[in-house]
Amino acid sequence: MSIDDAATGPKLRVLLIGGAPRDVDGIRAALADSSSTSFEFEWMPGLAGAGDLPGAKESDVLLIDVSGYSDGIPSLLASARSRFPRIPIVVLGDRDDEELALEVIHGGARGYVLKSELSPRVLVTSLAAAVEMHRATLQLDQSRERERHLVTHDQLTGLANRVLFKDRLSQAVAAARRGHHKLAVLFVDLDGFKAVNDELGHDFGDSLLKGIACEIAACTRECDTAARFSSDEFVVILTLLRDEFGAAKVSDKILESVRRPSLFGSHPSRMTASIGVAIFPGDGVEGDDVLHKAELAMEHAKQAGGDRVGFYTGEMNTALVRRRSLEAQLRVALEEEQFELHYQPQMDVRTARIMGAEGLLRWRHPESGLLSPAEFLPLAEETGLIVPIGEWVLREGCRQNAVWQRMGHGGLRVSVNVASQQFHQPGFAATVRGAVEEAGIHPGGLGLEITESSLLEDLDTTMATIQTLKDLGVHFSIDDFGTGYSSLAYLKRLPVDVLKIDQSFVQAIASSPTDATITATIVKLAQGLGLATVAEGVETPDQLLLLASYGCNRMQGYLIGKPVPPKTFVEWLVDPPFRWMKAESSD
Numbered sequence: 001m002s003i004d005d006a007a008t009g010p011k012l013r014v015l016l017i018g019g020a021p022r023d024v025d026g027i028r029a030a031l032a033d034s035s036s037t038s039f040e041f042e043w044m045p046g047l048a049g050a051g052d053l054p055g056a057k058e059s060d061v062l063l064i065d066v067s068g069y070s071d072g073i074p075s076l077l078a079s080a081r082s083r084f085p086r087i088p089i090v091v092l093g094d095r096d097d098e099e100l101a102l103e104v105i106h107g108g109a110r111g112y113v114l115k116s117e118l119s120p121r122v123l124v125t126s127l128a129a130a131v132e133m134h135r136a137t138l139q140l141d142q143s144r145e146r147e148r149h150l151v152t153h154d155q156l157t158g159l160a161n162r163v164l165f166k167d168r169l170s171q172a173v174a175a176a177r178r179g180h181h182k183l184a185v186l187f188v189d190l191d192g193f194k195a196v197n198d199e200l201g202h203d204f205g206d207s208l209l210k211g212i213a214c215e216i217a218a219c220t221r222e223c224d225t226a227a228r229f230s231s232d233e234f235v236v237i238l239t240l241l242r243d244e245f246g247a248a249k250v251s252d253k254i255l256e257s258v259r260r261p262s263l264f265g266s267h268p269s270r271m272t273a274s275i276g277v278a279i280f281p282g283d284g285v286e287g288d289d290v291l292h293k294a295e296l297a298m299e300h301a302k303q304a305g306g307d308r309v310g311f312y313t314g315e316m317n318t319a320l321v322r323r324r325s326l327e328a329q330l331r332v333a334l335e336e337e338q339f340e341l342h343y344q345p346q347m348d349v350r351t352a353r354i355m356g357a358e359g360l361l362r363w364r365h366p367e368s369g370l371l372s373p374a375e376f377l378p379l380a381e382e383t384g385l386i387v388p389i390g391e392w393v394l395r396e397g398c399r400q401n402a403v404w405q406r407m408g409h410g411g412l413r414v415s416v417n418v419a420s421q422q423f424h425q426p427g428f429a430a431t432v433r434g435a436v437e438e439a440g441i442h443p444g445g446l447g448l449e450i451t452e453s454s455l456l457e458d459l460d461t462t463m464a465t466i467q468t469l470k471d472l473g474v475h476f477s478i479d480d481f482g483t484g485y486s487s488l489a490y491l492k493r494l495p496v497d498v499l500k501i502d503q504s505f506v507q508a509i510a511s512s513p514t515d516a517t518i519t520a521t522i523v524k525l526a527q528g529l530g531l532a533t534v535a536e537g538v539e540t541p542d543q544l545l546l547l548a549s550y551g552c553n554r555m556q557g558y559l560i561g562k563p564v565p566p567k568t569f570v571e572w573l574v575d576p577p578f579r580w581m582k583a584e585s586s587d
Contacts, residue, residue: 019065033120067094077107088134154228157213165227169287184247186236187276187294191306193232215257251309272307342563356413359397390422398439415447420454443473503537
C-alpha cells in the first residue's frame with residue numbers, strides 16, 4: 001500500500017518488513033502526518049518475499065519490525081543486508097534495551113526506534129537521518145574508491161598502472177606456486193611510436209595509445225591483467241596456463257590487433273609491436289625475474305626487426321648484457337674521442353691521380369683493438385648515438401682535409417657518410433656549415449654521401465636541405481645507387497652531383513652480363529642527367545678497364561687502395577699505390 005501525502009518536501013520510499021497489521025496502520029498514519037517529507041510506503045509481512053516486491057530494491061530506507069524476536073535479530077539483519085546491500089536499515093522494536101540497540105547498530109542498522117515512543121517526529125527524523133548517513137557513507141566510499149583507482153590505474157588508458165601490475169604479479173605468482181600451474185608475462189612495446197607521436201602530435205599519440213590499450217585488454221580474460229607500464233609499453237599477466245601455446249596464441253592476437261589499421265581523426269594509423277614472453281616457473285620463480293626475462297625477449301624481438309613475438313631463452317640474457325655494455329662503451333668512446341677516420345682513395349683513371357677520399361669510421365677500442373663500423377654502427381643507429389657520432393665524423397673529415405690542403409693538396413674532396421637520422425635532424429644544414437667554417441676549408445672540399453632511401457624520406461624537406469647546402473658549395477653523392485627503390489622521377493628532381501655504383505654490381509661486372517648491363521646503364525643515366533659516377537669495390541684490372549669503357553672514370557676499391565690512417569693516405573697523395581701500375585712497371 002502507498003501513502004499519497006500532500007507534503008511538499010523531499011520524498012522517501014519506505015519498505016516496512018514485519019509487524020502486525022495494527023502496527024502497520026500506525027506507522028502509515030505517522031508517516032502521513034509528516035509536514036516536512038512525503039513518503040511512498042510498502043509493507044511485507046516477512047523478509048522472505050520482500051525481494052520479489054516490485055520496486056523493493058529502489059526503496060530509500062528499510063524499516064524492520066523486530067518485535068517478538070529474541071536471539072534471531074543479528075541473523076535477520078544479516079539476511080536483510082544481503083538482500084538489500086545498498087539500502088539503509090532502521091530497526092523498530094518494543095524493548096527499551098541499550099544492549100539490544102547497540103547490537104542492532106553493530107549489525108549494520110542505522111537506527112533503533114521504540115514503538116512506545118513512535119511519533120511522526122521521531123519516525124521521520126530517524127528515517128531521514130538513516131538515509132542521509134547512508135548517502136554520506138556511500139559518497140565517502142566512492143571518493144575513496146576513486147582515489148584508489150587514481151593510485152592504481154593509468155589515467156590515459158584506464159588500464160592497471162605499474163604499481164597495481166606489480167601487486168597483481170606478486171599475487172599471481174603466489175597462486176601459481178600454490179596451484180602448481182604456469183603463468184606468462186607478455187611485454188609489449190610499440191615499434192616506432194616516438195616518431196609517430198613527434199610527427200602527428202601528442203593528441204593523436206594519446207588517442208592511438210587508448211585504442212591499442214582497448215585492443216590489448218580485449219585479448220585477455222577476466223582472470224588476466226593488462227597494464228600500461230610506461231609511455232608506449234604494455235604488460236600482460238596470463239594466469240592458469242596449461243602450456244606455452246596459450247601465451248603464444250594471446251601474443252599473436254595482440255600482434256594482429258595492433259597491426260590492424262585504425263583511424264583517429266583524419267590520420268590512419270598502422271602500428272606494429274615487439275612482444276617478449278617469459279613463463280613461470282620455467283624462466284623464473286619470482287615475479288620480478290619473469291618480468292625482466294619478458295623484457296629481454298621483447299628487446300631481442302625488436303632487434304630482430306620488430307613486428308614479432310619472442311620467447312625468452314637463456315642466450316638472450318648474455319646477448320643483452322653485451323649489447324648494453326657496448327652501448328655504454330660507445331658513449332665513453334664519444335666522450336674520450338676513441339673514434340678515428342680512415343681514408344679510402346678515389347682515383348680518376350684519366351689522370352691516374354687521387355681526386356678524393358671517403359672517410360670511413362673506425363673505433364679504436366681500448367680492449368678489442370680496431371673495430372669496423374659493422375660491429376657498432378647498427379647499435380648506434382638503434383640508440384640514436386649515430387647523430388652525435390655522425391657529427392664528429394663530419395667535423396673530423398673537414399678538419400683533416402684542412403690539414404692536407406695546408407700541405408699543398410688543394411682541390412682534394414673528402415666525403416663522409418650521413419645516416420638518415422642525422423640528415424633529417426632539424427638544423428642539419430647549419431651543422432654542416434659550422435663544420436666547414438670551423439675547419440676553414442672551401443665548402444667544395446666536402447662531400448656528403450647519403451643512401452637513396454634516406455633521400456626519399458620527406459622529399460620536400462630533403463630537397464630544401466640539399467639545395468641549401470648546394471648553394472653553400474657542398475657536393476652530394478647518392479651512395480649504393482641501384483640497391484634501393486630507384487626512381488627516375490625523384491632522381492631528376494634531386495640536386496645531387498654523383499651516383500656511386502654499388503660494389504655488388506661492380507664485383508660481378510666481368511662475369512655477369514646482367515650486372516654489366518645494369519652498371520653500363522647507370523653510367524649512361526648519370527651522363528644524361530649531368531652527374532658524375534664513382535664505382536665502388538673495384539678489385540681487379542678487368543673491372544677497372546670495363547668501367548672505363550662504359551665512361552665511368554672515377555673509382556675506389558682495394559685495387560686503388562684500402563682505407564688507411566691519415567698519415568699513410570698523405571703519402572699516397574704523393575706516390576699513389578695503384579697495384580696494377582706497380583705490376584706493369586716491374587715487368
